[in-house]
Amino acid sequence: MASPYEFIETHRERFEDELKSFLRIKSVSADSTCKPAIEEACQFVARKMRSAGLATEIIPTVGNPLVYGESLLAPGQPTILVYGHYDVQPSDPDDKWESPAFEPTVRGGNIYARGATDDKGQMYLHLNAIEAWMKTVGKLPINVKVIIEGEEEVGSSGIGDALSTLKDRLSCDAVVISDSSMYAPDQPAITYGLKGICYFEIYLDGPKRDLHSGTFGGSVKNPINALTEMLAQLVDPDGRVRVPGFYDDVLPLSEAERTSIARLPFSDEEYRSEMGVDDLFGEKGYSTLERRWARPTCDINGIWGGYQGEGAKTVLPAKAGAKFSFRLVPNQEPSKIESALKAYLEEIKPKGISIAIKHHHGAAAVVVPLESPTVRAASRALQKAYGKKPFYIREGGSIPICSSFKEVLGVDSLLLGFGLNDDNTHSPNEKFCLKDYHRGALAIAYLFEELANKGDG
Secondary structure: OOOHHHHHHHOHHHHHHHHHHHHOOOOEOOOHHHHHHHHHHHHHHHHHHHHHOOEEEEEOOOOOOEEEEEEOOOOOOOEEEEEEEOOEOOOOOHHHOOOOOOOOEEEOOEEEOOOHHHHHHHHHHHHHHHHHHHHHOOOOOOEEEEEEEOOHHHOOHHHHHHOOOOOOOOOOOEEEEOOOEOOEOOEOEEEEEEOEEEEEEEEEEOOOOOEEHHHHEOOEOOHHHHHHHHHHOOEOOOOOEOOOOOOOOOOOOOHHHHHHHHHOOOOHHHHHHHHOOOOOOOOOOOOHHHHHHHOOEEEEEEEEEOOOOOOOOOEEOOEEEEEEEEEEOOOOOHHHHHHHHHHHHHHHOOOOOEEEEEEEEEEOOEEOOOOOHHHHHHHHHHHHHHOOOOEEEEEOOOOOHHHHHHHHHOOOEEEOOOEOOOOOOOOOOOEEEHHHHHHHHHHHHHHHHHHHHOOOO
16 A cells, blocks of 8 residues: 555646646635635635545635635544635736746746745645545544635635634644745745734825816925825834834844854845845844844835826826835734824824825734744654755744634644745746645655654654
């Protein structure tokens, strides 16, 4: 009888074909016209879970449905909860894709499509690992629950609202999530820290209608001018956020962490070249990796107002707006940041302008203890799958549900990413290395075994 690991190797082609079918589904949660595709993706995941051998059901929420599956046939063994999401980011700008965003294409050992690495490919490899155990051994060596949502890219409101109701059903010893990156090609990593987030939109109103900029300019405040003045006051030239009290609760990096980060193989020059910029920027006094992983930031994510068409139109617009976000670090509370920001914007608002601020979503930062048995088991599993020990890293991105799992279920999340930093997540030409799609499934299959062995190694 084949082992689970042999099963993964011999079913590579089928697993890739299934992923391609999944990636063709345009499950963009931010686009209401994609609602049928959201339902299609939900049903696709449910079919895979059932075929893998999990008892499966679809759970309605106030938003997009959850897909839940379980195998609880290992009494006395640990229970893990695998989390992922079937929704994806919008594909625009579509003219920047080398192949259509929802027609998966393989080039150079990578599969290119929206959602390839975030998170369809990384989520699906867990289901492949589960299937491998169930089709060869007949059961999993530990107890496994799986919850897959369809709103991660828009704030996870559905699962967030349902989590307290599902608390007993989702109880576990640890959550396992693959929605991040390795440190480098062929170098696996365990991510022990994620940044939090606060995402806002600001709307400015000036005159009651668009005006002729020659006739009325200099007598009425231009909302775009006001917007740029206000946004420029969010961050100083040294990369420090100017909102009063913003840094009050920031948990600094320990000297041991700074030493560990400094030892990682990293080149500012190579990073600058990879990003295509002539210089790097960030808060003074910290290295590039420290700024990316463990220092809070503010970025403008979009801006609008006035005439956007071809040619010239001398308009003084009536309205303007922008989207911007803060990435937070441990101990910063999103609610406190929101209050401080609103007070600051009211303070710096120019006369003749009214503003409205919308808080889209927020989540606290996450730090996972490295000494846990789950982390040690994951380290051994990664070493078996990749032939080398993992690095321990932080990540600048956010997975808001992690803090909810900690608050409601009382457990930490094990972050095992199999993507790469150049996977173009949220950008055109998103990709996922097929070699890591299969090695990731191997690592998860080994993880089940290592958790069952309960050896610290």
